[in-house]
Amino acid sequence: MDLRAVEDVTLEPGVPRLVPTGLAVEIPAGYEAQVRPRSGLALKHAITMPNTPGTIDPGYRGEIRVILLNLGREAYTVRAGDRIAQMIVARYEAVEWEEAELSASERGAGGFGSSGT
Numbered sequence: 001m002d003l004r005a006v007e008d009v010t011l012e013p014g015v016p017r018l019v020p021t022g023l024a025v026e027i028p029a030g031y032e033a034q035v036r037p038r039s040g041l042a043l044k045h046a047i048t049m050p051n052t053p054g055t056i057d058p059g060y061r062g063e064i065r066v067i068l069l070n071l072g073r074e075a076y077t078v079r080a081g082d083r084i085a086q087m088i089v090a091r092y093e094a095v096e097w098e099e100a101e102l103s104a105s106e107r108g109a110g111g112f113g114s115s116g117t
Contacts, residue, residue, distance in 0.1 A: 001086070003066060004081055005021065007020060008077055008079050011068055011078065014070070016050055017067070018067055019078055023064045026061065027058040030058075032057055032092055033087050035049070035054035038084065048071060049085065050067060054066065
């Protein structure tokens, strides 16, 4: 679903801002909501989310507010009613971690770029 701003917010270049949506949800246990940037805002105005995807867990009951960041050179004003992000609800599996030695793998501890180009 699209998330919309409920008030005007001016985004100065390089300054992250919280943009309110006026929406609160109760996510069922075993699910999460993921908030993602809109490609049109990114392409046309260099507006993105620095924490993408933003995660809303089942215990959160507050207003959904979206962190937006202007990567452009000029201020950009989000207007009330503008679509500012997308949200999906997805199932997740809870895991219980056990402390143990890790098994070997072909990649091992190789980090960034170690699996090829």
